[in-house]
Amino acid sequence: MTTTQDIKPLTPEEKRVIIDKGTEAPFTGDLLKEKREGTYVCRQCGAALYHSSDKFDSGCGWPSFDDEIEGAVLRVPDKDGRRTEILCANCKGHLGHVFLGERFTEKNTRHCVNSVSMDFIPGKLELEETAIFAGGCFWGVEYYLQKLDGVKTVVSGYTGGKTENPSYQDVSYRNTGHYEAVEVTYDPAVVDFETLAKTFFEIHDPTQTNGQGPDIGKQYRSAVFYRNEEQKAVTEKLIRRLEEKGYKIATKVLPAKTFYEAEDYHQDYYVKKGSLPYCHGYVKKF
């Protein structure tokens, strides 16, 4: 995922490369010999482009990478009719060219990038992903999911309906179509989506169709709102496994929509109250 930052003013040399698609002289770029752990970002907009772990020494005179950060780099046919140009997916700044089939590394890919198109940020990049689950009263789902290692925050809120910025009253009494849901922010290096989703299925009853536990109503139905194809595939795989075990799963698998944070008094409800959820509990299913 790219982070959009302000477009930076460019020096004449940066403009010659990034805007006018020029090439810096080989063996002159200041990032050619950079070997530290870190992230290469777009000089113009700051979007993360490459990890240091994908950099290799090709001997060609420009920084070389055999992989990009997912979704960060666009490939287009070069005007010369032969090569493939690479651009920053966020600001469309020129990076260089990509070459396939040279057998430098196992991935058989070389992103040949101008130093002048990038900045280097040393150190580990903080990774963060989000997932949205609806499994009845959000107080209980939040309570259990925030206990998992690698989970940074769990926020209670509303999603999947029609009204913008709905209130608890809107969702409960005005038929907005929203689900009570939680948005989990997690570090994918510590906990993966599959672990989160398995826990989600084990802390509520995914077979109940009209709500959850004693909470009956559309806003209490079970659903996973996926943010990408991987989350969707993992969720569908887990549902198939539960169905093979004889569970008749009611959980809907839906594309994520805007997530609206609930009112403050709904956040950390059980932690503040110092009691256990009435509506959820852990039952091993996998």
Ligand SMILES: [Zn+2]
């Ligand atoms: Zn950019």
